Amino acid sequence: MSGWLAARVAEVVPASASGRVLVLDVPGWPGNLAGQHLDLRLTAEDGYQAVRSYSVASVGAGERVELAVDEVPDGEVSPYLVQDVRPGDVLEVRGPLGRYFVWQPEDPGPVQLVAGGSGVVPLVAMVRAHAAARSPAPFRLLCSVRTPADAFYRPELEALVDDAFRLDWVWTRAAPPGWPGTPGRLTAAGLAAAALPPEAGPTVYVCGPTGFVEAAASLLVAAGHPPGRIRTERFGGS
Amino acid sequence: MTGPHPPRPGAGTPAGRPPVDGNAAAGLLGEVLAVEVTTAVAECRGCGAHAPLAQAVVEVDAAGALVRCRGCTRTLLTVLHVPGGVRLEVGCLAALTGAAPTGGAPGAGG
Incomplete structure (x- = not known):
């Protein structure tokens, strides 16, 4: 599992104002669970190497791996992945790495997903796995993003909404035209309106920048969700 | 110069087997070093907190990774790149408990 695999870029697709989806062909990739991540290594011509972790948006068997990368200004790796990398x-x-921040279709319990910005990526994998398995487990995703232009995977997520999957957006800077309410950060009232209540006993997955995760986890605990049922994944940036 | 120390009472295994060498721990240690680390529970010697390693605070840079207890910020582990390999320095980690990668194993030396 510690071995590095060659990953050929098959497709690059714009995904937001500052991010894009990379589809990689990785011979030897053993498939992955929903929510797992990988380490990605770049090697410069002078031999300098940089490694970063990225969540995998795709799920299941197969050697095709999908990432969605948000550009971190002044970052060392993400600007290359978002601006420069080309098919081929x-x-x-x-x-794949990690078994902690993972959802498996065999789990019948309700699930609340909370995403900040590009933290939606591992949660997209979970929503895809939930849909692919036709799981009856109640699933909700609460996505906080700055503006509609910053939202990854919005059309796909909205198309998956059904009796078992509810999707809510929090627009922190600017909402789509006609959106009711005013833009702003996630609040206790917003959480209560959108999220499964503690009485439903959901497992909660929170992913996003560190500040978002801390704030969302605090709101969840204050709302009565047991800390032991809240799984968090923070990314610092770059 | 004295002779060999006499065996301490209770030394050796419960079955009374004599001590052997490190080779005998190879299989078990291999299991420990292959545990799924994100779900493995780390116990902090500093504050006594128990938490999955996935919930620790980690600082990563070119040299390696510093793994801290989220409860008290003490350093649990340091993982460093060294020429030709990696180096694990154990700090405040009292114990790490994880599932064996293949779902358990018979007792050692059975």
């Missing part, structure tokens, strides 16, 4: 380029990846 070869990167290296190691994974």
Whole structure:
């Protein structure tokens, strides 16, 4: 599992104002669970190497791996992945990694997903797995993003809404035209209106920038969700 | 110069087997080093907190990774790149308990 695999870029697709989806062909990739991540390594011509972790948006068997990368200004790796990398380029990846921030279709319990910005990526994998398995487990996703232009996977997520999957958006800076309410950060009232209540006993997955995760986890605990049922994944940036 | 120490009472295994060498721990240690680390529960010697390693605070840079207890910020582990390999320095980690990668194993030396 510690071995690096060659990953050939198959497709690059704009995904937001500052991010894009990379589809990689990775011979030897063993498939992955929903929510797992990988390490991605870039090697410069002078031999300098940089490694970053990215969540995997795709799920299941197969050697095609989908990432969605948000550009971190002044970052060392993400600007290259968002601006420069082209189909045919070869990167290296190691994974899949992690069993903690994972959802498996065998789990029948209700699930509340909370995303900040590009933290939606591992949660997209969970929503895809939930839909692919036709799981009856109640699933809700609460996505906080700055503006509609910053939202990853919005059309796909909205198309998956059904009796078992509810989707809510929090627009922190600007909402789509005609959206009721005013933009602003996630609040206790907003959480209560959108999220499964503690009495429903959901497992809660929170992913996003560190500040968002801390704030959302605090709101969840204050609302009565047991800390032991809240799984968090923070990313710092770059 | 004295002779060999006499065996302490209770030394050796409960079955009374004599001590052996490190080779005998190879299989078990291999299991420990192969545990799924994100779900493995780390116990902090500093504050006594128990938490999955996925919930620790980690600082990553080119040299490696510093893994801290989220409860008290003490350093549990340091993982460093060294020429030709990696180095694990154990700080305030009192114990790490994880599932074996293949779902358990018979007792050691059975």
